[in-house]
Amino acid sequence: MGGQKDGSKTENLIQAIMESTKMRLDLIKWAIAAMMAVGFALLTAIGPEAATAARVETPDDAAVYKAKCAMCHSPKAEKFYDPAKSEDEHVQIVLKGKKGEKPPYMPGYEEKGMTADEARSLVKYMDSLRKPN
Numbered sequence: 041m042g043g044q045k046d047g048s049k050t051e052n053l054i055q056a057i058m059e060s061t062k063m064r065l066d067l068i069k070w071a072i073a074a075m076m077a078v079g080f081a082l083l084t085a086i087g088p089e090a091a092t093a094a095r096v097e098t099p100d101d102a103a104v105y106k107a108k109c110a111m112c113h114s115p116k117a118e119k120f121y122d123p124a125k126s127e128d129e130h131v132q133i134v135l136k137g138k139k140g141e142k143p144p145y146m147p148g149y150e151e152k153g154m155t156a157d158e159a160r161s162l163v164k165y166m167d168s169l170r171k172p173n
């Protein structure tokens with residue numbers, strides 16, 4: 041009797057181990073599937089934006105200035121730019137814009153996605169146009 045009991049105990053134990061192993065495998069499979077789903081969702085959701093952001097992070101100041109600023113400020117930054125003002129002041133104007141008495145008005149570039157670093161970099165570039173060397 042005792043032997044049989046022991047035998048079924050062992051059997052139960054083996055069954056329990058097998059079941060918990062199977063459960064663990066199921067869990068791992070499920071977790072992998074979930075991670076893949078989330079990863080894929082993230083990729084499709086932010087993929088194109090991340091690519092754009094990476095491009096914006098290393099802007100070519102000369103190219104950006106030519107494309108976005110030169111039409112108002114002239115290619116050599118001779119218009120609407122007072123090099124005597126502080127760099128911080130200039131950065132703020134690039135980010136927030138400035139409405140003068142009549143058009144053209146300086147647009148605010150922060151709402152178009154420009155960062156303070158990018159604005160500062162552009163201001164330095166404008167400064168270099170005004171003061172060669």
Ligand code: HEC
Pocket residue numbers: 104105108109110111112113120121122123125130131133134138139140141143144145146147149162163
């Ligand atoms: C639609 C025309 C226009 C565009 C485009 C434009 N600006 Fe301006 N910007 C102005 C005008 C006008 C002012 C002067 C505003 C004032 O003082 O009333 C100005 C002022 C500034 C100033 C402050 C200069 C100073 O001494 O007060 C900076 C710096 C500047 N712009 C940088 C830029 C940069 C960088 C870009 C491109 C990313 C740009 N601007 C695009 C019209 C423009």
